[in-house]
Amino acid sequence: MSGPYPSRRGAPPGKAFPARSLLAFVLAAAAVLIAAQEACCSGDAPLRVVSLAPSLTREVYDLQAPDLLVGATSYCPLPRGSSVRIVGSPGRINIEAAYALRPDLVLASTDCNGRSDVEALRRLGCEVKVFAGCESFSCMCASFLELGGILDRRARAEAVLADVKARLAAGQDKLRGRPRPRVFWQIGATPLVTASNATFAGEFLARAGAANIFGDAPTPYPRVNVEEVLRRNPDVIIVVSRMEPGAARSPWERFGALVAAKKGRIVELDADLVCQPTPLMFLRGFEAVAAALYPGAP
Amino acid sequence: MTGLVAQDLTAGYQDHRVIDHVSFAVEPGSVFGLIGPNGSGKTTLFRCMSGLLKPFAGSVRLGGEDIARIPKRRLARLAAFIPQIHSVAFPYTVEEYVLMGRYPHRGRTAAFTPQDREVVEETMTLLDIADVRDKRIQRLSGGEMQRVFLAGGLVQRPEILLMDEPTTHLDITHQVRLMTMLKDLSERSGLTVLVTLHDLNMAGLYCTSLALLHQGRIHAMGRPEEVLTRANIEQVYQVRSEVCPDPYLSKPHVYFLGEKD
Amino acid sequence: MKRTATILVLFAALVCTMALAVFLGGTALSAPEVAAALLHPGSHTTAGVVIWELRIPRIIRAVLVGSSLAGCGTVFQAVLRNPLAEPYTLGVSAGGALGATTAIVLGLSGLPMVALCFTGCLASICLVIAMSVFRDFTASTIILSGVVLSFLLSSVVMFIFSVASSRDVHASVLWLMGSLADTGAVPLPALGAALAFLLGMLFVFARDMNLISLGDEKAHLLGLGPGTLKAVLLGLASLVTGLCVAVSGIIGFVGLIIPHALRRLTGADHQWLVPASMLSGGIFLLACDTIAQTALRPYELPVGVITGMAGGVFFLAYLLKASPPEVF
Numbered sequence: 001m002s003g004p005y006p007s008r009r010g011a012p013p014g015k016a017f018p019a020r021s022l023l024a025f026v027l028a029a030a031a032v033l034i035a036a037q038e039a040c041c042s043g044d045a046p047l048r049v050v051s052l053a054p055s056l057t058r059e060v061y062d063l064q065a066p067d068l069l070v071g072a073t074s075y076c077p078l079p080r081g082s083s084v085r086i087v088g089s090p091g092r093i094n095i096e097a098a099y100a101l102r103p104d105l106v107l108a109s110t111d112c113n114g115r116s117d118v119e120a121l122r123r124l125g126c127e128v129k130v131f132a133g134c135e136s137f138s139c140m141c142a143s144f145l146e147l148g149g150i151l152d153r154r155a156r157a158e159a160v161l162a163d164v165k166a167r168l169a170a171g172q173d174k175l176r177g178r179p180r181p182r183v184f185w186q187i188g189a190t191p192l193v194t195a196s197n198a199t200f201a202g203e204f205l206a207r208a209g210a211a212n213i214f215g216d217a218p219t220p221y222p223r224v225n226v227e228e229v230l231r232r233n234p235d236v237i238i239v240v241s242r243m244e245p246g247a248a249r250s251p252w253e254r255f256g257a258l259v260a261a262k263k264g265r266i267v268e269l270d271a272d273l274v275c276q277p278t279p280l281m282f283l284r285g286f287e288a289v290a291a292a293l294y295p296g297a298p
Numbered sequence: 299m300t301g302l303v304a305q306d307l308t309a310g311y312q313d314h315r316v317i318d319h320v321s322f323a324v325e326p327g328s329v330f331g332l333i334g335p336n337g338s339g340k341t342t343l344f345r346c347m348s349g350l351l352k353p354f355a356g357s358v359r360l361g362g363e364d365i366a367r368i369p370k371r372r373l374a375r376l377a378a379f380i381p382q383i384h385s386v387a388f389p390y391t392v393e394e395y396v397l398m399g400r401y402p403h404r405g406r407t408a409a410f411t412p413q414d415r416e417v418v419e420e421t422m423t424l425l426d427i428a429d430v431r432d433k434r435i436q437r438l439s440g441g442e443m444q445r446v447f448l449a450g451g452l453v454q455r456p457e458i459l460l461m462d463e464p465t466t467h468l469d470i471t472h473q474v475r476l477m478t479m480l481k482d483l484s485e486r487s488g489l490t491v492l493v494t495l496h497d498l499n500m501a502g503l504y505c506t507s508l509a510l511l512h513q514g515r516i517h518a519m520g521r522p523e524e525v526l527t528r529a530n531i532e533q534v535y536q537v538r539s540e541v542c543p544d545p546y547l548s549k550p551h552v553y554f555l556g557e558k559d
Numbered sequence: 560m561k562r563t564a565t566i567l568v569l570f571a572a573l574v575c576t577m578a579l580a581v582f583l584g585g586t587a588l589s590a591p592e593v594a595a596a597l598l599h600p601g602s603h604t605t606a607g608v609v610i611w612e613l614r615i616p617r618i619i620r621a622v623l624v625g626s627s628l629a630g631c632g633t634v635f636q637a638v639l640r641n642p643l644a645e646p647y648t649l650g651v652s653a654g655g656a657l658g659a660t661t662a663i664v665l666g667l668s669g670l671p672m673v674a675l676c677f678t679g680c681l682a683s684i685c686l687v688i689a690m691s692v693f694r695d696f697t698a699s700t701i702i703l704s705g706v707v708l709s710f711l712l713s714s715v716v717m718f719i720f721s722v723a724s725s726r727d728v729h730a731s732v733l734w735l736m737g738s739l740a741d742t743g744a745v746p747l748p749a750l751g752a753a754l755a756f757l758l759g760m761l762f763v764f765a766r767d768m769n770l771i772s773l774g775d776e777k778a779h780l781l782g783l784g785p786g787t788l789k790a791v792l793l794g795l796a797s798l799v800t801g802l803c804v805a806v807s808g809i810i811g812f813v814g815l816i817i818p819h820a821l822r823r824l825t826g827a828d829h830q831w832l833v834p835a836s837m838l839s840g841g842i843f844l845l846a847c848d849t850i851a852q853t854a855l856r857p858y859e860l861p862v863g864v865i866t867g868m869a870g871g872v873f874f875l876a877y878l879l880k881a882s883p884p885e886v887f
């Protein structure tokens with residue numbers, strides 16, 4: 001800026017401010033404001049997303065859209081120092097806090113969110129997208145793709161899925177031709193719960209070429225009797241638990257007749273690793289199961 | 299002045315008959331005592347007379363009307379039933395409790411009138427409980443509580459007063475006071491009183507007439523000297539006794555001699 | 560008169576608590592924001608929506624439920640002649656829990672769930688009254704029937720828990736802990752109407768409650784036999800309790816502590832005890848709910864936890880301070 005006077009937009013210094021320029025200025029300013037308003041509502045500006053389920057939060061990060069997330073639950077995996085606001089726990093959402101973030105979109109899952117919370121937010125005018133819980137890989141892929149589309153990250157979603165499917169296929173190929181172990185998948189100790197083939201755990205085992213001794217159970221997560229496990233005598237027991245390492249083995253080790261116990265094939269897997277229904281986590285889960293079933297494989 | 303009449307009463311609980319074909323009349327303005335051993339049906343008879351128990355057969359008549367036909371609120375203005383002293387669940391004050399006796403006159407929502415307050419005041423003074431009016435019922439002695447319960451009935455300004463074992467739990471002072479008061483009330487204001495008693499001498503001293511119950515039936519009825527006889531006492535109570543008029547008031551006095559052989 | 564003054568003070572306290580509660584909730588709003596929202600009801604600011612759509616209805620619901628539970632508490636204590644009786648003594652809560660758990664397992668929510676829950680409450684009331692009328696309808700028979708039914712129904716609920724999925728069990732347990740959040744199923748006017756009805760009935764029957772609490776013998780002073788009176792009062796109070804349970808789950812201690820504590824303040828005469836209890840019940844539950852929302856923000860504690868703790872503390876203090884018990 002030259003001269004002692006601050007220059008005014010559109011006006012040469014020293015001259016009176018022409019009315020036409022003022023009008024132009026006002027119209028330009030108005031146009032900018034209106035455009036900004038429109039942009040806000042037309043979706044060009046970044047979406048404000050609140051996620052009410054840990055798996056959905058994880059997928060938002062997988063889609064490389066962390067800047068869209070403004071709210072999440074206490075169980076959601078958030079990076080340290082994240083500025084994402086906590087809106088309660090998945091079972092009991094703090095509606096005020098969720099609403100106060102003025103989200104454009106709220107993500108919920110039938111797995112962990114209550115219907116009344118979803119309806120409460122809808123009554124306040126929030127857009128809530130509810131995803132059904134997934135037990136199969138194909139379902140997880142479809143959900144992931146859908147989420148990618150909603151968040152305008154479809155390309156990224158497709159890329160991730162392509163990569164995951166390729167690695168999954170490769171992993172399965174490597175295991176072809178190996179002997180099929182009979183596996184008991186254990187979730188929890190009292191009561192003793194297992195997974196049928198109609199679950200993602202069942203799918204891990206199927207893709208890894210193992211036989212689930214309770215695969216044909218009528219319900220997805222049936223409660224089973226210890227005696228029945230002994231009768232079916234699996235080769236491997238995979239325990240998914242949060243207990244301290246070693247604690248899961250001891251109850252089985254006293255059964256001398258159990259093949260798995262004799263051969264020391266009782267494996268513990270971290271629950272967090274295998275219990276989140278997203279495509280990437282499915283891949284990691286599969287790889288962990290494969291490693292557990294075929295230790296020392298290349 | 300109203301009388302109370304039991305007409306051929308048969309009553310009991312469930313299928314079990316406790317009193318059988320009992321009839322008697324309580325004269326207006328008298329003090330009528332029901333006596334008899336435990337299990338003779340005294341309490342059952344008493345509950346029938348006060349309208350608390352429906353008899354299997356027979357009726358109770360108040361001033362000629364069957365009490366089963368009298369609307370309960372009107373019945374409460376005619377007859378007051380004073381229960382045995384018992385623990386009260388909530389800390390009502392004496393005045394609150396006594397005032398409740400005026401409910402039959404006021405109904406559910408009408409406010410109390412100055413006349414109600416006057417009646418309460420009079421009764422409390424008469425029964426010597428005015429200075430404990432703000433005390434909670436549970437904090438009273440046995441004698442005070444009995445007088446409070448009595449006051450709660452008297453403020454109903456009934457014509458008939460029914461009291462069940464009023465002298466149990468009372469010491470001698472209060473027993474005498476209470477029975478004297480009942481006698482005075484019946485003589486002065488014509489109040490008809492029906493009491494159950496276990497003490498034969500108290501009964502003889504204060505009652506105008508007695509009915510002696512035995513195994514659900516009336517064994518003897520009439521003036522005290524007619525009912526309190528050696529034979530009757532032996533038959534009903536299984537004890538040996540002698541009965542003579544006492545040297546001071548000439549009322550029949552029972553001397554207990556021992557068990558019947 | 561001292562008791563009129565108590566009622567007026569309680570009323571003022573209720574208004575103050577309600578006013579204060581508008582400023583406190585699950586999310587921090589500054590006082591100017593709240594004030595602005597209150598003054599401009601139509602605005603669609605965040606604060607405006609939070610205040611008018613969430614907080615104010617919740618405050619009203621808390622006051623209605625708290626008053627109703629306290630009012631029902633006085634009825635139960637009077638009829639059962641026991642200062643430790645409370646609205647859930649007759650198994651209403653167990654029936655409601657069974658209804659709600661069944662609804663959750665069947666995947667119902669909203670109005671169908673509320674209806675099923677209320678049906679559960681109703682069924683348990685009818686069963687208790689039927690069981691006790693079959694015997695002799697004295698206070699001890701009624702209490703015993705209630706206890707028996709509670710145990711039976713609770714074991715059915717436990718059975719359902721043992722076979723249901725963990726998600727359903729989790730949802731049921733959360734429901735059981737009680738919540739004053741809006742489920743959209745029972746509109747506030749309906750709840751308000753129920754409370755108005757209760758209030759009216761209690762006003763009419765206040766003297767009867769005095770009499771019945773003394774024993775069966777005095778009940779006839781106002782014209783109703785003891786049996787009829789007990790059935791009417793218990794039925795009425797149980798229905799209102801059932802509605803509260805269907806709306807907000809099982810919130811304990813309000814119906815027990817409030818009448819118990821207020822009796823020391825206003826005396827036992829129900830003509831004063833009932834209005835004082837209802838006002839205090841509203842204040843108490845509103846205060847507990849506000850604490851539940853703000854103590855561990857943004858996590859919302861179940862309101863039953865706060866009322867339970869308050870109840871525990873109250874009884875501890877009572878036991879330690881009171882002269883040889885007036886509780887028998």
